[in-house]
Amino acid sequence: MPLESQSVDLVVLPHVLEFSPHPHQVLREVERVLVPEGQLVIAGLNPVSLWGVRRMLARKDGIFPWQGQFLSPLRLKDWLQLLSFEVQEGGFGAYIPPVMQQRWIERWGFMDHAGKRWWPFAGGAYVVKAIKRVHGMRVISPAWRNGRKSAKALAPAVQKRPVPTQRTTDIR
Numbered sequence: 001m002p003l004e005s006q007s008v009d010l011v012v013l014p015h016v017l018e019f020s021p022h023p024h025q026v027l028r029e030v031e032r033v034l035v036p037e038g039q040l041v042i043a044g045l046n047p048v049s050l051w052g053v054r055r056m057l058a059r060k061d062g063i064f065p066w067q068g069q070f071l072s073p074l075r076l077k078d079w080l081q082l083l084s085f086e087v088q089e090g091g092f093g094a095y096i097p098p099v100m101q102q103r104w105i106e107r108w109g110f111m112d113h114a115g116k117r118w119w120p121f122a123g124g125a126y127v128v129k130a131i132k133r134v135h136g137m138r139v140i141s142p143a144w145r146n147g148r149k150s151a152k153a154l155a156p157a158v159q160k161r162p163v164p165t166q167r168t169t170d171i172r
Contacts (some may be wrong), residue, residue, distance in 0.1 A: 023079075045070045068135045090128040
């Protein structure tokens with residue numbers, strides 16, 4: 001990427017890894033350009049779903065998106081962990097079969113509601129959010145108030161004087 005190292009706060013990869021010939025290299029470049037505590041959001045298609053089955057049945061030179069290399073979320077999390085990313089959140093969606101016609105989408109619509117409950121790992125698409133962790137670094141927040149602080153007033157020095165002792169006289 002034509003970006004300076006540690007210069008980006010957020011990188012979003014919508015279906016980039018599936019269609020890249022070298023997904024490892026893409027993730028290494030993302031790790032290079034992200035600042036410490038920078039965020040990465042990845043969207044992908046799940047091979048362990050009805051969409052993954054459709055991809056296996058498609059020809060390799062098929063139409064988009066079936067010619068892509070679907071990555072499982074578990075493999076992606078493993079790769080991110082090797083690059084010192086901490087996976088924060090993730091979610092699945094699109095539990096219906098990959099159909100194009102509206103009447104079929106409506107007919108299979110019940111699967112979106114049932115899928116979240118009965119087979120939550122088998123959504124056709126997933127989103128993963130990760131944060132780049134750099135151990136041993138301390139994040140320093142910017143100094144928003146650059147004004148000079150007022151000088152503290154000097155307190156007068158207290159001089160210690162001997163305390164006069166009271167003489168008691170006996171009156172008898």
